[in-house]
Amino acid sequence: MLPTAENPTHRHFLIHKPYGYLSQFVGEAKKKKLGGFHDFPAGIMAIGRLDEDSEGLLLLTTDGRMSEYIRSKKVEKEYYAQLDGLIDDEALARLQAGVEIGIHNVRYQTNPCKAFRLSSAPAFAPRARKIRDDRHGPTCWVSITLTEGKYRQLRKMTAAVGFPTLRLVRVRVGGVLLGDMPSGAVLEVTDLEG
Template sequence: MENCTDKQHHKHFAIYKPYGYLSQFINNGQKQNSKKLLGELYDFPEGTMAIGRLDEKSEGLLLLTTDGKMSNHICSSGNVEKEYYAQVNGDISMDAIELLKKGVEIGFEGKKYTTTPCKASKLNAIPKFPERSKKIRDDRHGPTSWVSITLKEGKFRQVRKMTSAVGFPTLRLVRIRVGGTYLDEMKAGEVRELHTL
């Protein structure tokens, strides 16, 4: 994706964005003055931007780059898979998984939107992630389950809206993959410099 001259100038990073952080470097308004920002986690070079976003309550893999063309390609091509693990309220049914795969109707920018077909499956084992700073309710309040959802689109809070639409609201959301880059066993807040994206 890069030519030789780009490799010498641009930097790319993978970060495990922790719960409670915004996917940005500066505050855009008075309400956000107390919010935690990515720049608090690492001394990124000037001009570094997040490729896409994870909302404040979501965690996991966030790619960053100093290459605006690369960021635009990943965000707008519609060909780059993004895989999420979602802990949902309740023991998700196979019927709900099938609905997720086919596409569900969600609200987006004040209108109804039907998501494009995607990959979805129930996880047989609980994934191992760092403990979240804000506790999730435990199973004494009813069962929870984990689902993998892989999208090529990324509407605002899409995975959360999708699981709610099939009756299993998301309690915890962790992005584990963007294209061929994986979260692996990174710790919350950890930053790795990548040689390529």
């Protein structure tokens, strides 16, 4: 899309948000924020959020319309989650059908989603803060693809089926992939429609 008077040139960035950072640029003085990673332009905003304990692909833009579109239910968001225990087919089917979770003390039925076990652990670098070791029991990795994003939704969904999330990494937003981008890396792109 070419810039016009109605559509000024906007800037877009991909960031591999590390564990322990907030998806914001200002506020809560003692928390780590994204502004320290790069000299971002004025008006930059995170498209959606990853909580402080989550990692992975975060899109940034100066374009409010693009942000609104990507946050909509039209765009899939895929996550890899390391779960406590070995998830079974019944629990996966429950995730796929949607489960009831609590959002700010209100019961919410999640929409159906895509969910499956990964055959092997993804090749992510170790997290800055160790999760736990194998003495505490087995873990497994799953892929879960959502089109909604309520507060800590995915973590609440896996807990609701009996398999709490230990590590959560967003790997895809629409057609944009995290790929092998190292943790903390920032990449400016011409558009966000992958």
